Amino acid sequence: MPSFVPATPASNSIGSEGNVVQSNQNTDFGSFEHSLGFRIEDAINLSRTDPVFNQIKPNGRALGTDIQARAFNKSVVASERDQSSTASASQRIPLQKESQPNLLSIPGGHSENWGDSNMADTSPRTDSSSDDTDDRNQRLEAGPSAALGASDSSGRSKEKAVDQKTLRRLAQNREAARKSRLRKKAYVQQLESSRLKLTQLEQELQRARQQGIFISSSGDQSHSSNGNGAMAFDVEYARWLEEQNRHINELRSAVNSHVGDTELRIIVDNVTTHFDDIYRLKDTAAKADVFHILSGMWKTPAERCFLWLGGFRSSELLKLLISQLEPLTDQQMMGLYNLQQTSQQAEDALSQGMEALQQSLAETLANSPPGSTESSGNVANYMGQMAMAMGKLGTLEGFLRQADNLRQQTLLQMHRLLTTRQSARALLAIHDYFSRLRALSSLWLARPRE
Amino acid sequence: MDRVRELASKKAAVIFTKSSCCMCHSIKSLFYELGASPAIHELDHEASGREMEWALRNLGCTPSVPAVFIGGRFIGSAKDVISYHVDGSLKQMLIDAKAIWF
Numbered sequence: 213m214p215s216f217v218p219a220t221p222a223s224n225s226i227g228s229e230g231n232v233v234q235s236n237q238n239t240d241f242g243s244f245e246h247s248l249g250f251r252i253e254d255a256i257n258l259s260r261t262d263p264v265f266n267q268i269k270p271n272g273r274a275l276g277t278d279i280q281a282r283a284f285n286k287s288v289v290a291s292e293r294d295q296s297s298t299a300s301a302s303q304r305i306p307l308q309k310e311s312q313p314n315l316l317s318i319p320g321g322h323s324e325n326w327g328d329s330n331m332a333d334t335s336p337r338t339d340s341s342s343d344d345t346d347d348r349n350q351r352l353e354a355g356p357s358a359a360l361g362a363s364d365s366s367g368r369s370k371e372k373a374v375d376q377k378t379l380r381r382l383a384q385n386r387e388a389a390r391k392s393r394l395r396k397k398a399y400v401q402q403l404e405s406s407r408l409k410l411t412q413l414e415q416e417l418q419r420a421r422q423q424g425i426f427i428s429s430s431g432d433q434s435h436s437s438n439g440n441g442a443m444a445f446d447v448e449y450a451r452w453l454e455e456q457n458r459h460i461n462e463l464r465s466a467v468n469s470h471v472g473d474t475e476l477r478i479i480v481d482n483v484t485t486h487f488d489d490i491y492r493l494k495d496t497a498a499k500a501d502v503f504h505i506l507s508g509m510w511k512t513p514a515e516r517c518f519l520w521l522g523g524f525r526s527s528e529l530l531k532l533l534i535s536q537l538e539p540l541t542d543q544q545m546m547g548l549y550n551l552q553q554t555s556q557q558a559e560d561a562l563s564q565g566m567e568a569l570q571q572s573l574a575e576t577l578a579n580s581p582p583g584s585t586e587s588s589g590n591v592a593n594y595m596g597q598m599a600m601a602m603g604k605l606g607t608l609e610g611f612l613r614q615a616d617n618l619r620q621q622t623l624l625q626m627h628r629l630l631t632t633r634q635s636a637r638a639l640l641a642i643h644d645y646f647s648r649l650r651a652l653s654s655l656w657l658a659r660p661r662e
Numbered sequence: 663m664d665r666v667r668e669l670a671s672k673k674a675a676v677i678f679t680k681s682s683c684c685m686c687h688s689i690k691s692l693f694y695e696l697g698a699s700p701a702i703h704e705l706d707h708e709a710s711g712r713e714m715e716w717a718l719r720n721l722g723c724t725p726s727v728p729a730v731f732i733g734g735r736f737i738g739s740a741k742d743v744i745s746y747h748v749d750g751s752l753k754q755m756l757i758d759a760k761a762i763w764f
Contacts, residue, residue: 565688
């Protein structure tokens with residue numbers, strides 16, 4: 213609610229209008245408005261002043277003015293009585309008499325306008341709807357009090373006392389209405405944001421279900437610790453994908469609009485730096501749940517087809533890119549071919565290490581010393597076996613890390629061999645390829661089944 | 663440390679491993695694939711294995727195995743070796759140290 217206190221212009225939110233009003237006050241009523249201002253605050257808590265209604269514009273710009281006009285009527289009447297200095301009272305009576313007819317006319321003349329303005333005004337007027345009712349109340353009050361304006365002072369004093377109580381009551385009503393409106397607004401906003409969150413969650417759930425992830429019911433807490441790591445990573449991966457899409461779109465538009473090399477370099481570097489983020493995320497997630505990353509359940513089914521040690525095969529990717537990056541210089545062609553070879557060799561080496569790990573693990577678990585009858589010895593053996601097996605499982609994280617390192621290094625080396633423009637096209641090609649794989653997954657999951 | 667240095671300088675390509683380490687197996691496979699025949703020293707079968715492991719760790723090798731030396735010079739652990747391999751410098755180092763010829 214805009215507060216308008218003539219005594220303290222700083223708090224006047226109506227701005228210039230208020231200033232104009234103030235000057236009017238000074239010219240018309242002298243010190244009258246000051247006392248009026250104080251009284252208004254005390255009695256009505258509305259901080260409105262009388263002369264504003266003189267400034268009422270039919271277009272309803274001064275929404276406060278209608279209230280203020282009504283308030284003026286009240287305040288004039290109220291403050292009159294409360295003025296200790298009766299000397300001024302006699303001076304004011306004629307003023308009041310003057311103003312009465314105006315007030316009488318205003319409710320009728322301006323109510324439609326105010327009604328219009330009330331409807332037209334939107335956000336800042338949170339209490340505009342109650343103002344209508346308040347105005348109506350005031351109008352009702354204005355009627356009888358205005359009618360009695362011409363009667364003797366004692367009758368008027370009774371009216372003023374009644375009006376004061378009424379005004380206070382009305383003010384309290386207004387405040388209560390305003391507060392409840394604000395509460396309602398806050399509640400609705402809360403509901404809206406919760407609804408958004410709910411739809412987002414439902415979408416994620418749908419996506420996760422499609423990927424075949426087992427969604428445990430809310431009561432199942434048994435694998436919450438691992439599940440949290442896995443689910444947290446899935447969420448972060450989804451976010452990373454969205455960011456990647458944005459970066460790629462930026463890159464695509466830059467390539468299509470043929471921007472300069474320096475600018476393109478910056479965008480390309482942005483994309484490659486963004487790639488580092490996912491490897492960092494995978495590293496963190498692997499510490500929590502290496503099997504989730506290795507399983508590839510965070511990828512779509514079609515991507516999982518090509519899964520190797522928790523991700524894609526760099527050598528395969530290079531094979532695809534070489535054909536798409538033409539034209540290439542002989543040197544580039546050689547470099548890329550060599551790169552494909554070396555990544556293939558590294559992949560094979562890591563695969564062999566994984567096989568050795570599998571074999572070693574199997575041997576550890578299958579190993580049972582023949583013919584030992586001592587139960588404690590068996591238990592000790594068992595525990596020893598388990599401890600060894602646990603140690604071997606722990607090395608899986610190392611393999612995943614080396615595999616991701618290989619992927620990162622391969623991409624880095626590829627960019628070293630290419631020009632900026634070729635790098636851009638390579639990044640677009642990689643993204644398009646994986647997008648198609650993901651689209652294929654969606655189609656596959658949505659296929660009609662008999 | 664002396665033992666490490668001594669063994670590392672005996673052959674062009676030397677790898678310190680542990681028999682239980684599967685990542686060591688990967689790095690060994692990579693060297694064989696490149697045509698090198700590195701000298702393999704398993705720390706868990708060496709007399710001063712524990713001191714050697716400590717010495718390797720002091721060199722900055724984490725994890726301590728596999729630790730790769732080429733031409734007597736410490737190259738690094740699995741991560742470094744793979745990185746050098748990808749950018750082509752591993753092969754060059756092996757050629758320079760005469761561990762391989764092409």
